[in-house]
Amino acid sequence: MNRILLIFLSVFCIALLTACGGRTTETDNNTDRNNIAQNDIVKTTNRNNSNHLQNTHDQYKMKSQMEKLDFSEIDLEVSYAEQKEYEAEINHDNSGFIGGEVDDDLNNKQLRGKAAFDSIYPKVEKLTFSKGTNKKDAIDQILQSFDLPANYTKFELEIIFNDGTKMRYVD
Incomplete structure (x- = not known):
């Protein structure tokens, strides 16, 4: 009986460790994906802000040129x-x-x-x-x-x- 209990307990611990080990990796992968997505959003936002600033500068320059006409x-x-x-x-x-x-x-x-x-x-x-x-x-x-x-x-x-x-x- 002890032998059956020991085998059952061993299998249960192995299954538990395997399940927890996979979950940690999955969580890390999700965290990495979230960080990559957030970095892409920041890069896109920075590009949009840069474009907006460039457009504002371009508009100012074009308006000042048109005032000469x-x-x-x-x-x-x-x-x-x-x-x-x-x-x-x-x-x-x-x-x-x-x-x-x-x-x-x-x-x-x-x-x-x-x-x-x-x-x-x-x-x-x-x-x-x-x-x-x-x-x-x-x-x-x-x-x-x-x-x-x-x-x-x-x-x-x-x-x-x-x-x-x-x-x-x-x-």
């Missing part, structure tokens, strides 16, 4: 034969966020955001528009500044001056 927004669409178009735009949304967009079928370029703004700004900086600029002068300035061919099929330009006046040139 006589207008606050520009929207240009020039169509050419064979369904080719050149579109460039600098605008503000309702919150004052400055955005840019370039769709250039002539050179196969599509830009958004700061990259588009950086592409457009040097071109619009050269413009000398005023509210009294006639259509021919406006078109000539745009074509020259943006280095666009004069053989367009349709030309549309909308400019919003700093005082809120909108000028639209269509040809």
Whole structure:
């Protein structure tokens, strides 16, 4: 009888130690997974904060550049034969966020955001528009500044001056 009790007790202790040993490893693995997940969250948060700070800096820089111009927004669409178009735009949304967009079928370029703004700004900086600029002068300035061919099929330009006046040139 003692022998049976000793064997039963030994098997029970071995089973108990095996069960507890597996649980410790599993707990350690779960802890490691939790730590990895928390580290990923921290890294993502740091990246998002870094992007936010960069976006804030970019917005400040773009706003200060736009203040040097006589207008606050520009929207240009020039169509050419064979369904080719050149579109460039600098605008503000309702919150004052400055955005840019370039769709250039002539050179196969599509830009958004700061990259588009950086592409457009040097071109619009050269413009000398005023509210009294006639259509021919406006078109000539745009074509020259943006280095666009004069053989367009349709030309549309909308400019919003700093005082809120909108000028639209269509040809």
